[in-house]
Structure formats: C-alpha cells, structure tokens
Amino acid sequence: MNQSTNTSKILTHVFIIVFGLFMLYPVVWMVTSSFKPETLIFSSPSIFSKEWTLDNYTNGWNVVRNVNFGQFFKNSFMISIIAVLANLITCSMAAYAFARLKFPLKKLWFACMLMTIMLPAHATLIPQYTIFHNLDWINTILPLTVPKLLATDAFFIFLMVQFFRGIPRELDESAIMDGCGIFQIYTRIIMPLAVPVLITTAIFTFIWTWDDFFSQILYLNTVDTFTVPLGLRLFLDSQGESSWGSVFAMSVLSLIPITTVFFIFQRYIVEGIATTGIKG
Amino acid sequence: MKKWYLFLVLAFLTALVVACSSDSASEDEEDTGSEDTTETESNDTENDEEASDKEEVTLRVAWWGGQERHDRTLQVIEMYEEENPHVTIEAEYSGFDGYFDKLNTQLAAGNAPDVIQFGGNLNDFVARDVILPLDDYVGNEIDTSLHGESMLESATFNDQLFGITLGTTAWGLLLNETAFEEAGISMPSKEWTWEDFKELTPQLTENLDGTYGTGDFGEDGFGVFLSQTDKFTYLDGEIGFEAEDVKEWFNLWKELRESGGAAIPEVQVSATQTPEQSLIVQRDVAIESVASNQLGAYTGATEDEFELYPYPSNTETGKNGVSLRPSQYFAAYKDTEHPEEAAKFMDYFVNNIEATEVLGNDRGAPVNSDVRKNLIDQATELDEAVYSYIDLVSETSDAPYVPNLPGYNENTQLFTETEQIIYYEQQSVDEASEEYYEELLSNIEKYEVEEE
Numbered sequence: 001m002n003q004s005t006n007t008s009k010i011l012t013h014v015f016i017i018v019f020g021l022f023m024l025y026p027v028v029w030m031v032t033s034s035f036k037p038e039t040l041i042f043s044s045p046s047i048f049s050k051e052w053t054l055d056n057y058t059n060g061w062n063v064v065r066n067v068n069f070g071q072f073f074k075n076s077f078m079i080s081i082i083a084v085l086a087n088l089i090t091c092s093m094a095a096y097a098f099a100r101l102k103f104p105l106k107k108l109w110f111a112c113m114l115m116t117i118m119l120p121a122h123a124t125l126i127p128q129y130t131i132f133h134n135l136d137w138i139n140t141i142l143p144l145t146v147p148k149l150l151a152t153d154a155f156f157i158f159l160m161v162q163f164f165r166g167i168p169r170e171l172d173e174s175a176i177m178d179g180c181g182i183f184q185i186y187t188r189i190i191m192p193l194a195v196p197v198l199i200t201t202a203i204f205t206f207i208w209t210w211d212d213f214f215s216q217i218l219y220l221n222t223v224d225t226f227t228v229p230l231g232l233r234l235f236l237d238s239q240g241e242s243s244w245g246s247v248f249a250m251s252v253l254s255l256i257p258i259t260t261v262f263f264i265f266q267r268y269i270v271e272g273i274a275t276t277g278i279k280g
Numbered sequence: 281m282k283k284w285y286l287f288l289v290l291a292f293l294t295a296l297v298v299a300c301s302s303d304s305a306s307e308d309e310e311d312t313g314s315e316d317t318t319e320t321e322s323n324d325t326e327n328d329e330e331a332s333d334k335e336e337v338t339l340r341v342a343w344w345g346g347q348e349r350h351d352r353t354l355q356v357i358e359m360y361e362e363e364n365p366h367v368t369i370e371a372e373y374s375g376f377d378g379y380f381d382k383l384n385t386q387l388a389a390g391n392a393p394d395v396i397q398f399g400g401n402l403n404d405f406v407a408r409d410v411i412l413p414l415d416d417y418v419g420n421e422i423d424t425s426l427h428g429e430s431m432l433e434s435a436t437f438n439d440q441l442f443g444i445t446l447g448t449t450a451w452g453l454l455l456n457e458t459a460f461e462e463a464g465i466s467m468p469s470k471e472w473t474w475e476d477f478k479e480l481t482p483q484l485t486e487n488l489d490g491t492y493g494t495g496d497f498g499e500d501g502f503g504v505f506l507s508q509t510d511k512f513t514y515l516d517g518e519i520g521f522e523a524e525d526v527k528e529w530f531n532l533w534k535e536l537r538e539s540g541g542a543a544i545p546e547v548q549v550s551a552t553q554t555p556e557q558s559l560i561v562q563r564d565v566a567i568e569s570v571a572s573n574q575l576g577a578y579t580g581a582t583e584d585e586f587e588l589y590p591y592p593s594n595t596e597t598g599k600n601g602v603s604l605r606p607s608q609y610f611a612a613y614k615d616t617e618h619p620e621e622a623a624k625f626m627d628y629f630v631n632n633i634e635a636t637e638v639l640g641n642d643r644g645a646p647v648n649s650d651v652r653k654n655l656i657d658q659a660t661e662l663d664e665a666v667y668s669y670i671d672l673v674s675e676t677s678d679a680p681y682v683p684n685l686p687g688y689n690e691n692t693q694l695f696t697e698t699e700q701i702i703y704y705e706q707q708s709v710d711e712a713s714e715e716y717y718e719e720l721l722s723n724i725e726k727y728e729v730e731e732e
Contacts, residue, residue, distance in 0.1 A: 042556045043563075043582040064350045065358075130389040138391065217378040218385055221340075222370055233375030237346035242577070244556055246347065 034248035041244055060246030067223050072231035080209040082145045087205045090151035095160030096186050116154045139221040156201045163197040199268035206261050228254045334366040337621045340393035342372040344379040349642050356635045394616040398609045400684040406437045412612040413440040421623035426648045430681045434606045443609030444626045447644020449573040450602050450673040451504050458584040459566040463487035477592040481541025484566050492543035494567035495559045499695040501569050502529050507601030507679035508594040514685050526713035530702055545703035556581040572669050573607055573644040576662055588669040603679035607644035645670045686727035
C-alpha cells in the first residue's frame with residue numbers, strides 16, 4: 001500500500017518537474033542566448049555554447065546615441081509606480097462608493113462602468129489621442145498616468161466592489177456606533193480588511209503597465225521618454241538587421257523588476273484567495 | 281475630523297499630479313514647448329544681434345529600423361543641425377512593430393511628423409491624401425537630377441512626385457556557399473536558367489543532411505517570374521498577366537517539390553521574413569529569395585558564407601526579370617508647417633556626400649549615382665557585394681519596377697493561402713490558380729474604386 005502511494009507520488013513529482021523544466025526552457029534559452037555572440041544565437045540554438053560574452057549587455061545598455069537603457073528603466077518605473085498608487089487610491093474609493101454608499105442612479109453608473117470594460121480599446125483610440133493632443137500632452141507621461149487618477153481601470157473597481165461586498169456590514173454599523181463617518185469607515189474598516197484585493201490590484205497594475213506597449217508607443221515620441229518595452233523594440237527591424245543578442249540581454253534585465261514584485265507580493269495573493277474562501 | 285482626512289487625501293492626490301507633471305513639464309519645455317518658443321525666440325533674435333534672417337524651425341522626422349539604422353540616421357541628423365543651426369530636428373524612431381499603427385493614429389489626429397519614412401505602402405498613403413506632393417520643391421530644395429529614373433517613377437502617382445527614395449534594392453537569391461561546399465557541388469554560373477535550377481536543387485537536397493535545395497520564392501518570386509516574359513502583375517491601372525501564368529508558376533514549384541529540390545510544405549510554412557529565423561539561416565534550405573539590402577542581416581545571423589545571385593532566367597527570353605526596387609522613401613506630411621525645410625532635409629539625406637557616407641547601405645544602395653560611386657570606393661566587403669549585385673542587375677535586366685498591388689496586405693494573404701491550398705493538395709494547381717486569379721481581380725477592382 002505504502003509503496004504504491006510512494007511510487008505514485010514520485011511519478012507525480014517527476015512529471016511536474018519535467019513539465020516545469022519544459023515550460024522554463026524558453027526563458028532559460030533567452031538567458032543563455034543573451035550571453036552568446038550574435039552569430040551563434042540562431043545558428044546553434046542549443047542552451048550550451050562554445051563561446052560566452054557580455055557584449056550583448058554593453059551594446060544593449062548603450063542602445064542609441066546619448067540614451068542608455070537606464071533612462072528607459074527610470075521612465076518605466078515612474079509610470080508604473082504612479083499607475084499603481086493612483087489605481088489603489090482612486091479605484092478603491094470608487095469601489096467603496098459602489099459597494100456601500102447610496103446615491104442617485106447608482107445602478108446606471110455601475111452599468112456604465114462595466115460597459116467601459118467591454119468597449120474595445122480601438123474604438124476610443126483616436127478620440128483619446130485627439131484629446132491628449134489638444135491638451136498638448138503628447139510625448140509626456142501624462143496620457144499614461146493622469147487617467148489612472150480618475151479610476152479609469154473599471155476592471156479593478158469591479159474586482160474591489162465584489163470584495164467589499166463580502167465584508168460584513170455589521171462592521172460598518174458598529175463603526176458608526178463608535179462615531180465613524182463615511183470616510184472613516186473607508187479608511188479604518190474597509191481598507192485594512194481589503195489588503196489582499198489591494199495587493200492583487202497593485203501587482204496586476206504594475207505588470208500590465210510595465211508590459212504595456214501600444215499606448216506607450218502611441219503617446220511617447222522621442223527616445224528620451226521611451227519605456228522599457230519601446231526600448232526593446234528599438235533593436236528590432238522585422239525587415240532588416242535586428243540585434244537579437246541585445247534584445248535578449250535587455251529582456252533579461254527587464255524581467256527582474258516584474259519577477260521581484262511578483263515574488264515579494266505573491267504570498268499576499270495566496271492569502272487573498274484563502275480569506276475570500278473562508279468568508280462564504 | 282472627517283474633513284481633515286479628506287483634505288489629506290486630496291493633498292496627496294494633487295501632490296501626485298504635480299509630482300508626475302513637474303518632471304514631464306520640464307521635458308515639455310524642451311520638446312513640445314520648443315515650437316512655441318521658436319516663434320517668440322525668432323522675433324527676439326531678429327531684433328537682437330547676429331540677425332540670422334532664418335526662422336527657427338523644428339522638424340519632426342520619423343523612421344523605423346534597428347539599432348544600426350538609428351545610430352547612422354541620428355548621426356546624420358546631428359550633422360544637419362550643425363550645418364543648419366536654425367533647424368532643430370526631433371527624431372521619432374522606433375522598431376517596426378507599431379510604427380504604422382502609431383502613424384495612422386497621428387494622421388487621424390492631425391499630428392503626424394513632418395518627414396516620414398514609408399515602405400512599399402507609400403501608394404496607399406498617397407491615395408489617402410496625406411502626403412505632400414514634392415514637385416514644387418524639385419529643382420529648388422531637392423535635386424533629383426542624379427536619381428535613377430525608375431526610382432523617381434516609383435514614387436510618382438498621377439504625375440506628381442510624392443517621395444524621395446532612400447535606397448535601391450533588388451530581389452535576388454541567396455546561395456549558401458558553405459552548404460554548396462559541404463554538398464560537393466560547385467556554385468552555378470550567374471547566368472543560369474530554370475533548367476539548371478531544376479537540376480541543381482534535388483542534388484543539394486540529396487547531398488545535404490536535413491537541408492533542402494531551395495525554399496519557395498513566394499509572391500515576390502512570382503513577380504520576377506512574370507517579368508522574365510515581359511509580363512507584370514499590375515502597372516498603371518492594368519493587370520499584366522493571366523491565370524495561365526499563375527498555373528505555370530505553381531506547377532513549377534510543384535515539380536520542384538516532387539523532384540525533392542524544394543522544401544516540403546511542413547518546412548516551408550514555418551518560413552518567416554525575419555532574417556535570423558529564416559529557412560536559410562536555420563539551414564533548412566540552401567537557397568532563398570531575399571532583397572539585396574538584407575544580405576548583411578542574413579550574413580550577420582550565421583557563420584555560413586552567402587552569395588547573392590540573380591534569379592535563374594527564362595530559357596526562351598534569356599531574361600532574369602530582376603528589377604531595381606526602392607527600399608524605403610522619405611515623404612513629407614501634407615499639413616507640415618515647414619515644407620521647404622522638410623524638402624531641404626530630404627535632399628541632404630540622399631544627396632550630401634558626407635551624409636550618405638554615414639548612412640551607407642543601411643536602407644539599400646544609394647539612389648544618387650554620384651553618391652553610389654563614392655560609396656563603392658570605400659565600401660566594406662559586404663556592402664561591395666550588394667553594390668556589385670545592384671550593378672549586375674542594372675546591367676543584365678531591363679525589367680521595369682512594378683509597385684505593390686493595391687490592397688497589398690490582403691493580396692499577399694491571398695497568395696499565401698493559395699500556396700498552402702496547393703501544398704496540402706486541397707485543390708489541384710489549376711483550380712487553385714484560377715480561383716486566385718479571380719479573387720485577385722475582384723480585390724484590385726475594390727481598391728481601385730476606393731482610390732479614385
């Protein structure tokens with residue numbers, strides 16, 4: 001009995017490990033390729049190489065004249081951090097209003113908000129661009145950050161509304177008994193209890209903003225305002241000469257912040273799922 | 281108490297806005313602000329010392345490319361700014377991904393750059409009436425007297441010139457010399473025929489392990505094939521070929537696949553346009569059709585030696601059908617505020633000897649014949665191979681330049697689908713070719729109407 005469960009356990013683990021390695025292979029390939037001389041990357045695509053070099057990193061870091069990749073990291077961090085903070089504060093406020101407050105036409109506004117999730121981004125692209133152009137915001141980070149201050153990420157509002165609804169109303173009521181107003185309920189009751197959903201929002205906002213390509217290329221024109229995803233594309237010309245080695249090298253570097261953020265906060269995600277599980 | 285909190289949060293939010301805008305606002309003054317300041321400044325300078333009578337101008341120049349192209353182009357821009365101190369150039373460059381999406385949005389919002397790089401799709405943008413005709417500037421700001429006639433023609437629509445060709449390329453075949461050596465087959469003569477080709481490719485497949493003789497030449501190859509019998513796809517509003525020609529082309533490739541010379545469908549469909557991942561670099565095939573200016577990209581991606589060859593020629597006409605083609609253009613935005621300055625910059629970019637020395641072969645062989653001569657004198661081995669190929673083509677071929685079909689993307693898709701239908705024998709070559717021809721005609725009709 002014991003032995004057969006043991007062997008099946010071993011088998012499962014072997015399977016998981018093999019499968020895991022299989023999934024990891026592209027990443028490992030990218031990392032090792034970033035240390036290979038350019039000519040060997042595609043002609044001998046094995047993980048191991050006869051030659052190792054750091055050229056891709058130095059060439060990649062000094063991407064074009066007068067601008068290096070550090071600038072792109074700085075810009076990306078700037079945009080991502082503002083987006084995260086703004087989303088946390090404004091989306092939670094909007095969600096709190098939808099979950100707890102009474103105001104006229106609440107259902108209609110809620111429906112409107114949900115509709116913005118369903119509206120394809122391409123439909124609003126040109127009007128949006130025109131607005132930002134008229135505001136003279138093109139080639140600044142404003143079009144990428146200011147909208148976040150207005151709780152425009154309806155998905156996160158929706159996520160938070162669902163979470164807030166799960167927090168017992170009795171807590172609000174006893175807080176009112178203790179003399180809390182609407183705003184204090186938000187800061188003293190809802191926010192401390194909503195940490196898991198806030199963490200989820202923070203992680204996803206960070207990753208999505210960090211990885212965003214299209215809106216960044218749209219609104220940023222000159223290379224000194226470029227972000228990491230745009231910087232990576234500078235190496236690539238689908239019809240001509242691309243510096244794949246540098247792309248890989250800089251991609252490896254650009255993965256570091258995302259993975260760090262994920263590993264630091266992932267235990268909170270797990271916690272989030274755990275707590276939402278209990279409440280039912 | 282409650283209000284106090286509210287105030288704190290509000291203060292924080294405003295701090296955020298200020299924090300993010302103050303940083304970008306300072307950049308603002310340098311970038312977008314420059315347009316405003318130029319006008320006021322120019323007034324000042326006129327009154328002040330050194331009355332430089334030229335108005336301060338900011339030109340926005342957009343292009344796509346890889347690292348190499350960015351570096352070279354930026355260097356030329358710096359040189360230009362030094363020679364023309366009243367001009368500030370804002371370079372807006374990126375990779376190819378998203379370049380045209382962005383441009384389309386900018387055009388829709390009326391905020392496009394002054395000078396824009398286009399590829400073979402220039403005609404589509406001319407049809408949309410967003411490109412500035414350059415005729416008024418030719419002979420004044422722009423000197424096109426030494427530019428190849430066919431290159432000027434390629435950017436001429438309705439008798440108006442819309443673009444300045446940045447480089448010349450030609451379709452050609454890349455032969456993997458290393459693979460030929462390994463197969464123990466000597467390199468063919470550059471005046472080869474399709475018969476030689478049919479004989480040679482199966483031998484390559486046989487003597488090489490896991491490498492096929494040749495990859496399919498695709499739609500571009502079909503265009504060259506038509507030129508060999510003085511036909512063309514579409515020129516000046518006319519279709520220049522028949523369904524029979526399509527059948528002949530696809531039958532040729534079917535024959536090549538059956539003889540073992542051409543790559544099997546499973547390999548062929550994995551082909552990409554990216555040089556580094558192309559079949560020939562991956563050693564899946566020993567011959568592939570490329571544009572001559574890509575030689576560097578292909579050579580750089582592998583340790584194998586490549587050589588450029590013209591297409592095998594038609595035995596009856598003796599023509600290889602290869603024509604000179606423009607690689608990219610610079611064109612000006614129709615609503616640019618400084619058309620003369622834009623024209624001057626374009627002129628500098630293609631005609632100035634020092635500028636073109638910096639640019640080299642990156643966008644193809646220079647269009648100005650004096651410039652080309654100057655470059656050949658100091659070219660690297662690789663560039664020399666490209667230039668001598670361009671020279672070979674201009675000497676051996678009289679094929680005209682045939683621009684892309686109208687509705688380029690859709691028709692390319694159609695060609696690829698037809699190829700795959702034939703690869704997987706869902707239809708016979710004859711049926712598939714006829715269907716292709718019919719659908720192509722209706723596509724072209726559709727786009728013709730749109731363009732009128």
